[in-house]
Amino acid sequence: MEAPREHHMVLFLTASLCMIMAVFFFVVTVYLVPFLVFGFIYEVPEVVIHLREYYESTHGYGGFLVMISIIGPFFIASVILGFIASRLTRKLEELEITPTLEPDQLGEEDTHFNWGALGPIRSELALIAAVILLLFLAEYMIVIDILD
Numbered sequence: 001m002e003a004p005r006e007h008h009m010v011l012f013l014t015a016s017l018c019m020i021m022a023v024f025f026f027v028v029t030v031y032l033v034p035f036l037v038f039g040f041i042y043e044v045p046e047v048v049i050h051l052r053e054y055y056e057s058t059h060g061y062g063g064f065l066v067m068i069s070i071i072g073p074f075f076i077a078s079v080i081l082g083f084i085a086s087r088l089t090r091k092l093e094e095l096e097i098t099p100t101l102e103p104d105q106l107g108e109e110d111t112h113f114n115w116g117a118l119g120p121i122r123s124e125l126a127l128i129a130a131v132i133l134l135l136f137l138a139e140y141m142i143v144i145d146i147l148d
Helices: 006-038 046-059 063-095 115-147
Strands: none
Touching (some): 006 046, 046 063
């Protein structure tokens, strides 16, 4: 992604944050696949082991359903956040405008951040907030099920 102009900084930072989170969730998915699919023994977070045992004993899930239940949220989050980052980057490239005035020619009112520039990305920001909220809600529900 190319360095944005000042009025597109929020869009650029949001796209960068989404891409970093998408890569993180994808790396977590790739890290857990050998343990859950092939049964390799290595250091995985203890919550993954407890979740696997919980799904097998309480719900009677087989190996495939356990794998999907644990890896699925990470993979889906990485795909959704990657898609959002792609859309935001595309929107940033569409909005990129070359300045016609030099910074010293701008008036005092033009130097403040324009909050109206957030209009085109409100739906993307709402979708990001909804994905993060759903991930926290799913984690909360899993923790409550384990504690009961």
